[in-house]
Amino acid sequence: MRMRRIGVCLAVAACAALGTPAVTGVxxxxxxxxxxxxxxxxxxxxxxxLNPFLAYHQADTEIGRMMYEFLTAYDQTxxxxxxxxxESWQVxxxxxxxxxxxxxxMKWSDDKPITAKDVAFTYNLMLTNAVARTANGNFVSxxxxxxxPDDTTLVVRTKQPQATMLALDVPxxxxxxxxxxxxxxxxxxxxxxxxxxSGPFTLVDYxxxxxxxxxxxPNFWRGKATVDEVDFYHYxxxxxxxxxxxxxxxxLVSKLTAAQFDTLKGKDGITTNKAVGxxxxxxxxxxxxxxxxxQPIGDGNPALRDVKLRQAIAQAIDAKTLVDKSYGGYxxxxxxxxxxxxxxxxxxQQRTFDLAAANRTLDEAGYxxxxxxxxxxxxxxxxxxxxxxxxxxxxxxxxxxxxxxxLGQLGIPVDVQLVxxxxxxxxxxxxxxxxxxxxxxxxxxxxxVLTLQTCAALPDAEGKSGTxxxxxxxxxxxxxxxxxxxxxxxxxxxQEVKQAQQxxxxxxxxxxxxxxxxxxxxxxxxxxxxxxxxxPGGVITGxxxxxxxYKAVPAAAGTSSGVTPTGLVIGIVVAVVVVAGVxxxxxxxxxxxxxxxxx
Amino acid sequence: MTNALSPEVVEPTRGAGRGTLRYVATKVxxxxxxxxxxxxxxxxxxxxxxxxxxxxxTRDAPVDPAxxxxxxxxxxxxxxxxxxxxxxxxxxxRGDLGQSYNYRQPVLDLILDRVGPTLLLVGTATVIAAALGxxxxxxxxxxxxSRFDRASTGIALLLWSAPTFWLGMVLLTxxxxxxxxxxxxxxxxxxxxxxxxxxxxxxxxxxxxxLVAVIYAQYLxxxxxxxxxxxxxxxxxxxxAKGLRDDLVRRRHAVPNxxxxxxxxxxxxxxxxxxxxxxxxxxxxxxxxxQLTFKAINSRDLPLLQGTFIVLAxxxxxxxxxxxxLYRVIDPRVRxx
Numbered sequence: 001m002r003m004r005r006i007g008v009c010l011a012v013a014a015c016a017a018l019g020t021p022a023v024t025g026v027x028x029x030x031x032x033x034x035x036x037x038x039x040x041x042x043x044x045x046x047x048x049x050l051n052p053f054l055a056y057h058q059a060d061t062e063i064g065r066m067m068y069e070f071l072t073a074y075d076q077t078x079x080x081x082x083x084x085x086x087e088s089w090q091v092x093x094x095x096x097x098x099x100x101x102x103x104x105x106m107k108w109s110d111d112k113p114i115t116a117k118d119v120a121f122t123y124n125l126m127l128t129n130a131v132a133r134t135a136n137g138n139f140v141s142x143x144x145x146x147x148x149p150d151d152t153t154l155v156v157r158t159k160q161p162q163a164t165m166l167a168l169d170v171p172x173x174x175x176x177x178x179x180x181x182x183x184x185x186x187x188x189x190x191x192x193x194x195x196x197x198s199g200p201f202t203l204v205d206y207x208x209x210x211x212x213x214x215x216x217x218p219n220f221w222r223g224k225a226t227v228d229e230v231d232f233y234h235y236x237x238x239x240x241x242x243x244x245x246x247x248x249x250x251x252l253v254s255k256l257t258a259a260q261f262d263t264l265k266g267k268d269g270i271t272t273n274k275a276v277g278x279x280x281x282x283x284x285x286x287x288x289x290x291x292x293x294x295q296p297i298g299d300g301n302p303a304l305r306d307v308k309l310r311q312a313i314a315q316a317i318d319a320k321t322l323v324d325k326s327y328g329g330y331x332x333x334x335x336x337x338x339x340x341x342x343x344x345x346x347x348x349q350q351r352t353f354d355l356a357a358a359n360r361t362l363d364e365a366g367y368x369x370x371x372x373x374x375x376x377x378x379x380x381x382x383x384x385x386x387x388x389x390x391x392x393x394x395x396x397x398x399x400x401x402x403x404x405x406x407l408g409q410l411g412i413p414v415d416v417q418l419v420x421x422x423x424x425x426x427x428x429x430x431x432x433x434x435x436x437x438x439x440x441x442x443x444x445x446x447x448x449v450l451t452l453q454t455c456a457a458l459p460d461a462e463g464k465s466g467t468x469x470x471x472x473x474x475x476x477x478x479x480x481x482x483x484x485x486x487x488x489x490x491x492x493x494x495q496e497v498k499q500a501q502q503x504x505x506x507x508x509x510x511x512x513x514x515x516x517x518x519x520x521x522x523x524x525x526x527x528x529x530x531x532x533x534x535x536p537g538g539v540i541t542g543x544x545x546x547x548x549x550y551k552a553v554p555a556a557a558g559t560s561s562g563v564t565p566t567g568l569v570i571g572i573v574v575a576v577v578v579v580a581g582v583x584x585x586x587x588x589x590x591x592x593x594x595x596x597x598x599x
Numbered sequence: 600m601t602n603a604l605s606p607e608v609v610e611p612t613r614g615a616g617r618g619t620l621r622y623v624a625t626k627v628x629x630x631x632x633x634x635x636x637x638x639x640x641x642x643x644x645x646x647x648x649x650x651x652x653x654x655x656x657t658r659d660a661p662v663d664p665a666x667x668x669x670x671x672x673x674x675x676x677x678x679x680x681x682x683x684x685x686x687x688x689x690x691x692x693r694g695d696l697g698q699s700y701n702y703r704q705p706v707l708d709l710i711l712d713r714v715g716p717t718l719l720l721v722g723t724a725t726v727i728a729a730a731l732g733x734x735x736x737x738x739x740x741x742x743x744x745s746r747f748d749r750a751s752t753g754i755a756l757l758l759w760s761a762p763t764f765w766l767g768m769v770l771l772t773x774x775x776x777x778x779x780x781x782x783x784x785x786x787x788x789x790x791x792x793x794x795x796x797x798x799x800x801x802x803x804x805x806x807x808x809x810l811v812a813v814i815y816a817q818y819l820x821x822x823x824x825x826x827x828x829x830x831x832x833x834x835x836x837x838x839x840a841k842g843l844r845d846d847l848v849r850r851r852h853a854v855p856n857x858x859x860x861x862x863x864x865x866x867x868x869x870x871x872x873x874x875x876x877x878x879x880x881x882x883x884x885x886x887x888x889x890q891l892t893f894k895a896i897n898s899r900d901l902p903l904l905q906g907t908f909i910v911l912a913x914x915x916x917x918x919x920x921x922x923x924x925l926y927r928v929i930d931p932r933v934r935x936x
Contacts, residue, residue: 038787042781046701046894046898048701048702048703048898049701049702049703051703054703056656056657056658056660058659130669130672130673131673133666133669134666134669134670135660137662137663137665137666137669138661138662138663138666141663141666186673186698186703187698187703187705189703189704205786207784207786207886208702208704208709208712208886209884209886209890209891209894210782210783210784210884210886211782211786213786231786231787233781233782233884234781234782234884234886235780235781235884236781236880236881236882236884236890237881237882237884239768240768240771240780240781240882240883240884241780241781243768243771243772243780244780244781247775247776247780248776249776249779249780249781250780292664420649422648422649422650422655422899423649423650425649425650425651425654425655426649426650426651429651429654440659441659443661447661448661449661451661451663456663456664457663457664459664460664460668464651464667464668464671465653465664465667465668465671466664466667467662467663467664467667
């Protein structure tokens with residue numbers, strides 16, 4: 001009996017212990033908010049590495065941007081290049097020599113001066129050390145030499161003229177910290193808190209898959225941020241993150257689904273932000289996959305090598321319907337390769353949905369209909385196509401069904417298959433598809449997505465290391481691509497970029513149909529506004545820059561409900577102890593009485 | 600009479616000693632063979648899965664083909680498979696599980712970081728669930744068909760069949776601001792043992808409650824049914840005939856005999872404790888091993904996958920071994936066999 005009673009006591013004590021701290025937690029964030037201005041952000045994608053040379057993932061690079069300033073930044077309003085560490089720049093008449101003037105008087109977060117030598121150190125490290133090239137190597141692959149003749153001058157000589165010199169997304173690191181890390185770069189996690197940086201925030205704490213804590217950097221050259229601290233809380237699922245916003249555990253949530261966004265809309269103290277996206281969703285059509293040695297690979301339907309057939313498929317896609325039905329209206333109908341959010345580069349051309357025209361195109365190209373109304377290919381065999389999508393993308397299934405119906409009306413049966421994202425990656429890399437869905441994020445400088453369609457992006461002889469999106473390899477497109485990359489006159493470059501997109505549209509290997517919106521929400525009772533990029537209509541998180549966090553405006557009125565944690569804790573502890581005592585009494589009473597009964 | 604008996608008494612004891620040794624050796628040997636299989640399987644299994652690690656790492660980043668090739672070389676992925684396998688074996692022998700592609704940290708460090716939270720969550724939940732389940736099972740089984748029995752079995756089965764993910768989300772929603780929504784500790788918590796411990800318990804409450812609610816039914820049902828099997832046994836009648844209180848008959852006679860299947864279940868589950876509860880860890884963003892494994896699968900992080908696989912499978916093997924050995928101690932029939 002005594003053993004049992006001890007057991008009960010222990011159980012009650014355990015329950016009490018589990019219950020009590022409830023209060024400290026309730027008090028903690030609010031008390032915390034009262035003394036300093038803290039922005040708490042839910043992050044639902046994994047933060048993997050905060051070593052700027054190794055950080056690939058979107059969450060990693062976003063935090064990297066807050067820690068380290070680049071040579072140049074992107075404007076908050078329209079994303080054109082603006083001064084970063086460099087206050088001005090000029091290119092020599094040879095079109096190869098770039099001279100950047102580094103601003104005087106800037107300091108790292110440890111008060112040491114930021115000079116051109118730090119920039120030269122960073123770029124040279126990437127030129128000489130393969131590990132340092134891991135994440136951002138492509139930005140320096142055309143660099144010949146980088147020198148810093150004095151503390152305020154940086155001279156970069158490129159091998160070929162390079163138009164993207166103001167879009168070098170390379171975090172600049174302090175030489176005095178990193179010089180000693182060069183040898184063990186691959187194992188260096190960069191977690192010596194506080195991490196010395198030049199950006200608006202300084203990394204002060206990080207627990208993998210739990211949280212990232214950044215404090216405002218008073219030495220930031222634009223001035224100290226409006227908030228004192230930005231804490232990123234890791235959420236493994238977006239439902240819990242949305243719930244956390246409602247509960248007030250976090251102030252800002254991004255990457256919401258349409259359903260979550262609709263739930264949060266109109267909730268008290270919450271403001272939603274439907275922002276234009278910089279990502280395109282497209283249908284890729286296998287034009288005959290091949291390696292960079294022009295060896296055919298994969299099992300794509302050979303009929304798709306005919307550009308007329310691909311163009312007919314493009315004519316049979318109604319982007320408007322897809323956006324309304326599959327995306328619930330949270331997307332823009334797509335047509336041009338570069339999204340209209342980058343209005344300078346986007347062709348903004350519209351593709352018309354016209355099944356009759358598509359049928360005509362097929363008739364003229366010689367795709368006869370068989371007796372059953374189905375199209376035959378040029379060898380007289382029935383034409384059927386496979387469409388492969390990602391089962392993890394909620395829009396791929398409805399999109400696939402619509403496409404199946406439209407192509408069915410052209411007399412082309414489509415077999416829609418959904419596979420895992422990894423499987424899809426394998427299938428498309430190997431060229432084992434006819435049609436597939438794909439998606440890419442676009443940067444302010446269009447070069448990166450344009451390279452995806454060049455012959456140079458084709459995989460090697462073993463079918464590896466390709467970066468091609470569509471297996472496009474077209475001489476005319478490649479020429480336009482090369483021309484824009486070495487064109488230093490922006491007006492001319494814009495024309496060439498648009499021509500390259502037009503050529504891509506003619507080739508019809510990639511048919512863009514949607515630019516999904518970015519859905520975000522924040523506690524407007526704690527933060528009255530955020531700086532969006534582009535302005536207006538843009539995003540708070542996932543910017544090409546740090547504006548959203550740097551210029552967050554805390555709400556004026558005190559919002560903490562003024563819980564006094566200690567008092568409440570004591571109160572609850574007492575309450576729990578009392579309840580526990582009563583329970584204990586009742587249990588022992590009952591036991592005694594039943595035992596008596598039986599005896 | 601005594602002379603005639605003594606050799607018979609002594610003889611089995613000596614045999615039993617040798618038998619124990621053989622029994623232990625067989626079980627340990629079997630576990631070792633399984634472990635070797637796990638090590639080999641761990642390497643090849645994940646290389647059969649679709650997905651190219653390099654492509655996954657650089658997903659959505661602007662990289663050129665030269666960078667992809669460089670990365671492949673850096674991660675040792677361009678070596679032939681046998682070379683990679685030997686490197687993996689060599690590393691294992693030195694206690695080196697390799698470096699995670701994704702986190703860029705030694706796999707062993709990552710796993711050790713996650714073992715604590717997982718043991719805390721799943722261990723606590725298992726202990727509470729087992730205690731609760733056994734207690735309710737004994738109560739219900741002893742008075743089968745009573746209102747208490749029907750209610751407790753019904754509730755347990757209802758919770759057992761509720762999807763963990765859904766139950767967790769419901770708890771998260773209905774508890775309002777009482778409990779935190781993610782993680783194991785709030786970075787804003789002041790340092791010091793007490794506040795940190797309280798904050799930890801505060802974070803632990805909901806995931807632990809969810810897990811207990813979902814898993815306690817299995818203990819309850821096994822305990823209940825094995826108690827029912829003992830209910831009509833003659834030795835209970837004897838015990839009652841001796842004039843023992845009903846309470847004592849249950850506690851001293853029925854329960855110890857009914858406990859055996861439950862012990863097996865507890866140890867089997869303890870083996871699984873390490874693998875965590877992926878769904879609970881995901882709902883509450885609890886940084887445990889289950890969550891780590893899930894992430895490793897998503898990002899094709901081969902070294903991390905191998906590491907977690909070995910640790911998780913190893914834990915099950917060890918626990919099964921312990922159960923086997925313990926069984927011999929608590930059940931004389933196994934010793935005799």
